[in-house]
Amino acid sequence: MGVVIAIWSPIVLVYFMDAQIWYAIFSTIFGGIHGAFSHLGEIRTLGMLRSRFESVPRAFCRRLVPSSNHHNRKRSLDEATERKNIASFSLVWNKFILSMRMQDLLRNRERDLLLVPSSSSDVSVVQWPPFLLASKIPIALDMAKDFKKKDDTDLFKKIAADDYMHSAVIECYETLRDIIYNLLEDEADRMIVREICYEVDLSIQQGRFLTNFRMSGLPAVSNRLDKFLGILLSDMEDADTFRSQIINVLQDIMEIITQDVMLNGSEIIGRAHRHGRSAQYDRKELRFEKINISLIQQKM
Numbered sequence: 001m002g003v004v005i006a007i008w009s010p011i012v013l014v015y016f017m018d019a020q021i022w023y024a025i026f027s028t029i030f031g032g033i034h035g036a037f038s039h040l041g042e043i044r045t046l047g048m049l050r051s052r053f054e055s056v057p058r059a060f061c062r063r064l065v066p067s068s069n070h071h072n073r074k075r076s077l078d079e080a081t082e083r084k085n086i087a088s089f090s091l092v093w094n095k096f097i098l099s100m101r102m103q104d105l106l107r108n109r110e111r112d113l114l115l116v117p118s119s120s121s122d123v124s125v126v127q128w129p130p131f132l133l134a135s136k137i138p139i140a141l142d143m144a145k146d147f148k149k150k151d152d153t154d155l156f157k158k159i160a161a162d163d164y165m166h167s168a169v170i171e172c173y174e175t176l177r178d179i180i181y182n183l184l185e186d187e188a189d190r191m192i193v194r195e196i197c198y199e200v201d202l203s204i205q206q207g208r209f210l211t212n213f214r215m216s217g218l219p220a221v222s223n224r225l226d227k228f229l230g231i232l233l234s235d236m237e238d239a240d241t242f243r244s245q246i247i248n249v250l251q252d253i254m255e256i257i258t259q260d261v262m263l264n265g266s267e268i269i270g271r272a273h274r275h276g277r278s279a280q281y282d283r284k285e286l287r288f289e290k291i292n293i294s295l296i297q298q299k300m
Helices: 004-038 046-064 068-072 079-102 108-114 134-143 151-161 163-183 189-207 213-233 241-259 265-273 294-299
Strands: none
Touching: 046 079, 046 163, 079 108, 079 294, 134 163, 134 213, 151 163, 163 189, 163 241, 189 241, 189 265, 213 241, 241 265
């Protein structure tokens, strides 16, 4: 028995070694083919993730979320369905991002850029993670500033060609409008904001946006808005100083919009005068002085 074991043991070991080698070769070939057909490892860079992220919620809901109507999967998705898909996908995606942050694989800023924001009914477009919308607003501003034609259609087509840019522009406009409107306490100040937004919406509907607004003033507005948001996100050490900073930058924003951007900005102010305290609105420093910072204090 000892001689038989001594003779056959090396043969058995070599046999198992050969089987392991052939299994490794087979698994490599089969796994490579299966992974290629399954598109594993297809997204390797952040740019590739950006280009494919829009289809991820749709594929997630098609593969993992049960649907009562099979034919609806083959139909083109409208905006309501897309919002529903993103809402379902965002729960899993945000859990995944938060798990990576808990494992210290991401920093807080990276986590905030990757999280899908909660969809708000006040925003008329789908809200995407901030990393998908990075640099979209400056690019859109440069396009509008350098646009030489007077036809709104060509400009809007260029912006709408990029879905992320289109969503970023609309979300930015509607969010800033709501922030400024909720900060103001005086009804006459709110009237000015409503009149400005009404003029913007009406000009877009009638195709007169480039005729009624000067695109050369947009960079100045963007710089003031950036400063405005920076103040809102900063730590409030002294309430009076914080309030005065918001008032100053808010007055600058409204002055630039009504004087440098809008062709009929004086008419907007005139309508607000007729709505409220016309005698007090003759002085600039009395406009936009009554603001409500309680929401900011609650955030902090």
